Every structure is written in C-alpha cells, then in structure tokens.
Amino acid sequence: MNTLSQVLEANKCFVFQSKIDSYTSISKVSKVPSRSIAILTCMDTRLVDFLEPALGIKRGEAKVIKNAGNSVTGPFSATIRNLLISIFELGVNEVLVIGHLDCGMAHVTSSELIAKMRDRGISQDAISMVDDELKVWLGLFHHPVENVRHVVSKIRSNPLIPCDVPIHGLMFDPHSGEIEVIVNGYGQSL
16 A cells, blocks of 8 residues: 555544544534644654644644755745744744754755756756755755754844844754753843
C-alpha cells in the first residue's frame, strides 16, 4: 500500500471515530486561536505530537507555522505573511519563535543542496533563480540558538508587525521536551 492510500485509509477511520466521539468533533474548535498565540517552529518530525503537549497547548489554542529551521527569509516572506494574517485577522497578540536542539538545518549548506537538486534533474536555470537566496538562507543557519535570536530580531524589526506584540525566542529539546527561554519578548532581561 502506498503512502497516499495509507493516509486515506487512516482518514476514513479517523472520521468514523470522530462521528462516534463527540469530544473530537471538528465543529467545536474555532479557527481563531483561543490563547491568541502564534508559534513559529521547525518542520522537524520529532516535534510532531510532542512540542505542543510539552507547552501545554491543545488543539485550537494556537496558530502553528512550520518551516525548515523556523526561518524568516524576507520582510514579506511566507512566514511574515502568515504572522500578519494571524495578528490582524485571527487575534494573535503574542508570538513564540521556537527552535530546537540538534536541528538538521545547522548542517545543510547551499552547495550540498544545489548538488542534490542537480542530481535529481533540476536545471541550472531553475537553480540560478534561487541560488542567491539559498546562500543567504542556508548561510545564516549554523547555530540553532543564534538562529532563534536572528529570527526574533527580524520579526521584531519588521515594520508590518505591531510593536505591542511580544516576540519571544525559545529553544526546545526534541529528546526531553524541555524549553529554554532565549529571548523574552516582554523586554525583561534573562
């Protein structure tokens, strides 16, 4: 059975169970986060079904934005656009940027990624369209803690993000679930 077939079969079982169990009814959860927070974090598989429970966050309580290395690449990048919608349309009034220890992005280089793209048949013309951005994006990420500080700074200094929205920076241990505050967005020193 291929992956798509497995996903569709699991979905049928889930929907059937949801109809039986009114507690998990989709209609009971709002699209507006009840705790008014947005989380920007990494897409690492170790965080799935682990990060939110470690933070005490349940379904419907937060907007969760995931990408490789919890990154922000520009002043109107997809991450910033998601934060703008979260803040201005969905009532988010606090942002948590959460990096994690042992992040694979710390070991990726633009030259390695480009070589893998070429090996898979991506044309040089296509690579040239993103080559400079890849170098900047991957060139900045070698230390997850510094990356969190950098991302918090980029979000905080973005003129589209209101000054009254605290932007916190946290580090997550994907093995123990422990959180460490790196940047306190309330302006208090640590």
